[in-house]
Amino acid sequence: xxxxxxxxxxxxxxxxxGKFLDNIEPATGKPYSQVADxxxxxxDLAVAAAEKAFPDWSRTPAADRSSLLLRIxxxxxxxxxxxxxxxxxxxxxxxxxxxxxxxxxxxxxFRFFATAILHTENEAHVTDGIAFNYTxxxxxxxxxxxxxxxxxxxxxxxxxxxxxxxxxxxxxxPSELTPMTAQLLCEICTEAGLPxxxxxxxxxxxxxVGSPITAHPKIGTISxxxxxxxxxxxxxxxxxxxxxxxxxxxxxxxxxxFADADLERAIAGSxxxxxxxxxxxxxxxxxxxxxxxxxxxxxxxxxxxxSQLKQGDPLDDxxxxxxxxxxxxxxxxxxxxxxxxxxxxxxxxGGKAPEPINERCRDGYFFPxxxxxxxxxxxRTNREEIFGPVVTVTPFDSEEEVIGYANDTEYGLASSxxxxxxxxxxxxxxxxxxxxVWVNCWLVRDxxxxxxxxxxxxVGREGGEEALRFFTxxxxxxxxx
Ligand code: TXE
Numbered sequence: 401x402x403x404x405x406x407x408x409x410x411x412x413x414x415x416x417x418g419k420f421l422d423n424i425e426p427a428t429g430k431p432y433s434q435v436a437d438x439x440x441x442x443x444d445l446a447v448a449a450a451e452k453a454f455p456d457w458s459r460t461p462a463a464d465r466s467s468l469l470l471r472i473x474x475x476x477x478x479x480x481x482x483x484x485x486x487x488x489x490x491x492x493x494x495x496x497x498x499x500x501x502x503x504x505x506x507x508x509x510f511r512f513f514a515t516a517i518l519h520t521e522n523e524a525h526v527t528d529g530i531a532f533n534y535t536x537x538x539x540x541x542x543x544x545x546x547x548x549x550x551x552x553x554x555x556x557x558x559x560x561x562x563x564x565x566x567x568x569x570x571x572x573x574p575s576e577l578t579p580m581t582a583q584l585l586c587e588i589c590t591e592a593g594l595p596x597x598x599x600x601x602x603x604x605x606x607x608x609v610g611s612p613i614t615a616h617p618k619i620g621t622i623s624x625x626x627x628x629x630x631x632x633x634x635x636x637x638x639x640x641x642x643x644x645x646x647x648x649x650x651x652x653x654x655x656x657x658f659a660d661a662d663l664e665r666a667i668a669g670s671x672x673x674x675x676x677x678x679x680x681x682x683x684x685x686x687x688x689x690x691x692x693x694x695x696x697x698x699x700x701x702x703x704x705x706x707s708q709l710k711q712g713d714p715l716d717d718x719x720x721x722x723x724x725x726x727x728x729x730x731x732x733x734x735x736x737x738x739x740x741x742x743x744x745x746x747x748x749x750g751g752k753a754p755e756p757i758n759e760r761c762r763d764g765y766f767f768p769x770x771x772x773x774x775x776x777x778x779x780r781t782n783r784e785e786i787f788g789p790v791v792t793v794t795p796f797d798s799e800e801e802v803i804g805y806a807n808d809t810e811y812g813l814a815s816s817x818x819x820x821x822x823x824x825x826x827x828x829x830x831x832x833x834x835x836x837v838w839v840n841c842w843l844v845r846d847x848x849x850x851x852x853x854x855x856x857x858x859v860g861r862e863g864g865e866e867a868l869r870f871f872t873x874x875x876x877x878x879x880x881x
Pocket of ligand 1: 546547548549550573574575576604605606607609610611614625626627628630631633634648649650651681682729732785786787
């Protein structure tokens with residue numbers, strides 16, 4: 401069975417403790433590889449390598465760092481098919497999604513930050529008659545990058561690319577559930593000629609590897625994407641150590657359809673925002689609100705369209721809905737569908753695990769697109785993050801009412817608004833408490849825009865200039881006249 405090893409100081413190495421975890425293929429429910437079950441000793445080795453690499457890497461001219469990162473982007477694209485297949489097997493996501501979204505986006509992340517660092521500016525402030533100030537933005541040192549299982553390479557590269565582009569060295573920890581494409585990325589980094597120790601990857605569980613990374617005194621910067629409960633633990637560790645932290649956490653995003661929307665477009669968009677990647681995207685719109693005059697029409701057509709999504713073996717090219725990432729996550733989804741019914745909800749679509757899709761997938765973690773109606777806005781199903789192919793649909797009567805519903809959550813990551821009334825779009829966008837508001841679209845991601853959440857969806861922003869600022873330390877140099 402393939403062994404996924406740590407990548408430290410440019411070498412693939414076994415974990416010091418010699419232990420491995422089974423890596424399960426969600427579509428079959430069976431182990432198909434093993435991943436290093438590392439601990440604090442491996443983190444220490446990675447930190448030593450990153451520390452050694454930092455002086456040279458941080459002084460490498462931006463143009464040279466840029467060339468290297470562009471080469472990594474090219475190599476990811478060259479190996480697109482290999483990466484996409486690996487991501488699909490590891491996560492259960494449809495191969496077509498990995499090929500069309502995850503892997504191209506990983507290449508774009510490298511390309512974007514490789515070129516962004518060629519166009520930076522340093523601010524200057526003239527203090528009248530007294531002094532001249534300029535701002536240096538220097539790399540912060542060794543950074544810790546912790547990422548989740550839903551978009552493994554997409555999210556890991558979203559952190560690695562800006563961190564390295566800015567001249568930092570990194571310790572990355574992919575989710576233990578989906579470590580495979582990080583291994584492939586390390587192979588490519590070697591081929592591209594990335595100096596050893598610049599990127600180190602330590603595999604293992606959150607408590608054994610994630611926690612020592614967040615607690616390590618030599619890692620002063622932590623970029624974390626994952627669940628809100630874990631994010632809180634990361635913040636608790638980093639706070640008293642005064643680390644610079646970015647937390648991209650969960651969501652319970654509203655998707656609002658006004659009667660004046662282009663319904664055809666809103667329905668297609670809502671099927672995507674509800675069920676893409678089996679609903680396992682932090683940006684998915686899991687609470688759908690529909691203006692009462694079009695509620696019935698919308699629900700009927702939405703259900704009709706969602707029921708046509710082809711669930712199947714993730715490796716089948718025609719599959720649109722694959723497997724849920726793990727048994728734990730599948731159980732969580734089932735728990736919430738049961739809870740919804742206890743809370744008075746009706747299952748309008750799905751709700752039960754399907755018959756086996758084929759012999760290979762007999763024991764896989766499948767759950768169909770599920771639509772729940774008739775739930776009170778404030779019930780648990782409507783408040784807690786499910787992170788699966790499950791949405792609730794609720795009618796509303798006025799703009800004011802739906803803004804109240806949208807904001808009645810602990811989370812504030814993203815939202816969608818569907819309307820053809822431009823003034824309404826501006827009004828609603830301004831009042832919704834979320835880091836992103838999409839109008840008549842979903843998941844349109846320009847890499848230059850600030851990305852992140854409000855309230856319990858996180859702290860800080862990633863993307864474009866925000867990322868370059870996060871991974872650098874501003875220093876004011878003041879020269880007297
Ligand atoms: O994520 P975790 P889990 C949500 C979703 C899901 C829930 C739990 O609702 O059901 O979170 O998922 C590492 N110190 N999201 O438990 O644990 C872990 O190894 C440092 C939303 O699978 O947050 C992994 O690499 N690190 C989300 C990463 O944190 C720790 C995506 C994320 O895993 C750690 C995933 C610790 N103490 C889940 N414990 C999104 N917003 O995209 C774990 N980790």
